[in-house]
Amino acid sequence: MEEDEGDYEILIKLVILGDVSVGKSNFLFRFVDGQFNPVHVATVGFDFKSRICEIQNLKKKVKFQIWDTAGQEKYMSINKNLFQRVQGIILMYDISKEDSFLNLDKWLQNIKENSNECPLILIGNKSDLIKERKISKEQGENFAKKNNIIFLEASAKNGFNVEKSFLKLGEIICNKNENALDKMNKTEYVISKNTTLIKNKKNKDKKNCC
Ligand code: GTP
Ligand code: MG
Numbered sequence: 001m002e003e004d005e006g007d008y009e010i011l012i013k014l015v016i017l018g019d020v021s022v023g024k025s026n027f028l029f030r031f032v033d034g035q036f037n038p039v040h041v042a043t044v045g046f047d048f049k050s051r052i053c054e055i056q057n058l059k060k061k062v063k064f065q066i067w068d069t070a071g072q073e074k075y076m077s078i079n080k081n082l083f084q085r086v087q088g089i090i091l092m093y094d095i096s097k098e099d100s101f102l103n104l105d106k107w108l109q110n111i112k113e114n115s116n117e118c119p120l121i122l123i124g125n126k127s128d129l130i131k132e133r134k135i136s137k138e139q140g141e142n143f144a145k146k147n148n149i150i151f152l153e154a155s156a157k158n159g160f161n162v163e164k165s166f167l168k169l170g171e172i173i174c175n176k177n178e179n180a181l182d183k184m185n186k187t188e189y190v191i192s193k194n195t196t197l198i199k200n201k202k203n204k205d206k207k208n209c210c
Pocket of ligand 1: 018019020021022023024025026027037038039040041042043044069070071072125126127128129154155156157158
C-alpha cells in the first residue's frame with residue numbers, strides 16, 4: 001500500500017551499527033518484513049527500510065526510517081555520514097562473539113565523535129544461541145550501565161524483543177523532544193542508484209528505495 005504524509009504523525013530516523021555479522025540486517029528484516037535469513041549476506045555500503053507503527057504509550061503513529069549499515073571497517077566513512085542524519089542509534093553485538101562485544105568501546109567512541117547527541121539502545125543479539133553464548137546478560141547490563149545507555153537482549157531469529165527495541169527507542173526519542181521532532185522530521189531521504197542521499201520531501205520517489 002502506498003503511504004502518504006497523512007499515514008503517520010512523526011518520522012524517526014534510526015541507524016543500526018555494530019560489527020560484521022552481528023545480525024543488523026536480519027534485525028531490521030524481522031522488524032519490517034517479519035522474516036529471517038539464515039545465510040549471511042554482507043551488507044554493501046548501507047541499506048534502508050521503513051515501517052509505520054503505533055507507539056501505544058504515546059498514542060502516536062510513528063514512521064521508522066531505518067538505515068542498515070555494513071559492519072566492515074572499509075565502510076566506516078559512509079556510516080559516519082549517516083550518524084548526523086538520525087535521531088536514534090541501535091548499537092548491536094552478538095552474544096556468541098566476544099570480539100563484537102569488546103569492540104563496543106570503539107563503536108561508542110566513533111558515535112561520540114561523529115553524531116549529534118542522540119538516544120542509543122544497546123542490543124545483545126542472537127539470544128537464541130544458548131549453547132554458543134560467550135557474553136552473559138549481566139556483562140551486557142553492566143556495560144550499558146557504565147555507559148548510561150539502555151540495553152536489551154534480542155533475537156532476530158525468533159523475534160524476541162525485536163519490536164520492543166524499536167518501540168522503546170522510539171518512545172525515548174519522542175519523549176525527548178516531541179515538538180522539535182514534529183517540525184524537523186517531514187523531510188525523508190531515499191537512496192539513489194549510486195547510493196547518494198537525496199532529500200525527498202513529497203515521498204514520491206519511494207520506488208528508488210532499497
Ligand atoms: P554485515 O552486513 O556483514 O555487517 O552483517 P549483519 O550484521 O547485517 O548480519 P546479518 O543480519 O547478515 O546476519 C549474519 C548471520 O547471523 C546470518 O547468518 C544470520 O542468519 C545470523 N543471525 C542474525 N541474527 C541472528 C539471531 O538472532 N540468531 C541467530 N541464531 N542467528 C542470527
Ligand atoms: Mg548486514
